[in-house]
Amino acid sequence: MKNRKKIATVWLGGCSGCHMSFLDIDERILDIIQLADIVKSPIVDQKEFPYVDLALVEGSVTCDEHLAEIKNIRAKSKMLIAFGDCAVMTNVTGMRNYFPLNEVLDTSYVNAISNDEGGESPSHPCLMKLNDKAVPLQEVVTVDFVIPGCPPDADTIFYVLQEFLNDRTPNLSTAHKLKYG
Amino acid sequence: MDKQTLHINPVTRIEGHARITIELNEQGSVQNATFHVNEFRGFEKFCEGRMYTEMPTITPRICGICPTSHTLASVKACEMIQGIQPTYTAHLLRKLMHIGQNLSSHALSFFHLSAPDLLLGFDSDPIKRNIVGLAEANPDLALKGIRLRKFGQELSERITGKKIHIKGIVPGGMAFPLTEDNRKALLHWIPEALETVNTGLSIIKCFHEEHAEMVQSFATAPTLYMGTVGPDGTHELYDGKLRFVDAEGAILEDQIEPQSYLNYIAERSVNWSYLKYPYYKPLGIEHGIYRVGPLARLNIANRMKTPLAQQEFERFKKINGGKPVHGTFYYHYARLIEALNDIEEAEKILNDPKVTSLHIQHHGQWNYEEGIGSSEAPRGTLFHHYITDETGKLKKINLLIATGQNNPSMNRSILDVAKQYIRSEQLSEGMLNRVEAAIRCYDPCLSCSTHAIGTMPMIIELKNNKGALIQKIERT
């Protein structure tokens, strides 16, 4: 089994919809695990990010922790794939970029209609620090491949994985459900 | 001794999105425990100034696991703004998709997440303790679970062409009908789906019997419960009125219009979490802790809608002599009873002669400034509240989300567990286990907040108040 590949799937600033679409490959996940080990993912337990052949990264980089994480992932992944529209071009996660961060926070935490008297925006040192703007992966690291879509279609995800796991480069111009949104 | 702080940093399960801090006092006993959620995208602000009709497309992106519940709450708010009701067939199609989402989320929670623990053992090799490990140990069961989730997702796909962030739920109804071919294809799934849920039910009941003591004593702190019911108190996921019950099962409020939620629910923002603290307003933040989700929905309901689910429900009610079941472990059982109900109800709807009708949409226009919609997401009740100007542009948005409402009781469970297991500055492996178990019971969705699968390797760091590391333990 010398050619078994290692896959990681990671979740940064997104809604988990891309990961759910990955699970929508349904029974075909059994085909994937014939060819590769899923070594780091919300569906398996692994503490440190290991060296991998393929990393699928969902979501935008929205805070200090994401930035450190994506740099670590980049350093340890042969192939880094921006997985879904949020990773490719920030999508819904980037819609806050049109407003100053403190206004965005205060709207949710200080001025919400359902708030009682004591409203405070999160600022504890234990929390991640939000960056002023959410950015797509390629703005902070080199990205090797993109799978757009919100979320990408399960058939497309399966096709891309299968191609890479068989040492071929996927040709997305033939993937019939390739799309943004 | 200095005041100390423990940090628990869950790594996989709610990775990058949540962590726990436990503060010790000078005597080394637990003073406070807090669950910090690390996730924020700012929907309330960035939707301001957009047209209200865009909301059913934008808001499902809050969460990839319960997007349909968001779309439904959102479209109901839009319909209140227009002052219209969807057609009969549109209701049927929306119900089908909502059932599908509930089913796929519960299948994920039980078969992908919990079954590996229940069947391979809580102490089995963490590397194998997941759906892939389950596929090796019991391929038949893993496949069944995967296919049950698939059926749930197909209920949306066969109506709208998409499984996640579906399109086509529009103010006034639906943009797509259900074709006869698709109706038949969906009906085909029913026997297999029922069999799978029954397999799940026997797994959990067997576990209850074999581990009775653990199940009955696990995280049993009583709370209030809130959820949606039909006119006579029947369990309801899609549409209905709200009910609150107290820890003894007495009804505190009944048949509340979701539109008046602000009279009953308030929330407090705190600086240590991106998740707010909602509470039942009449009892205040100290005593008004309530839970939502499958356990809450069964605790508040008088009965289930469908016969097989009703039979199980009667067994469930016997657990605590008809009173609310507080044991957090029973969330699993509650999910499977709901899944049974989902399948029976889907079959009934698919056999309704009007389900393939083409009369699926009323056309409306802006009529009122304000709209409020609610629905029962897999993890609990969800509210969308929109205020618009006379051109239909949004001026103010308020979103009250299911997992947020479980936040106060999650914090309390963590504090209880920490108090019970931490005696001094020494950390123990047992404490890690217990904290992990307490959080997992809530199946927290922290992307809607964030949902996750598998167990949580953790790092706990014990630091003194100057930030120096005293002890660190890791579990992978």
Ligand code: SF4
């Ligand atoms: S691309 Fe869409 S599905 Fe994926 S994380 Fe972003 S909003 Fe969710």
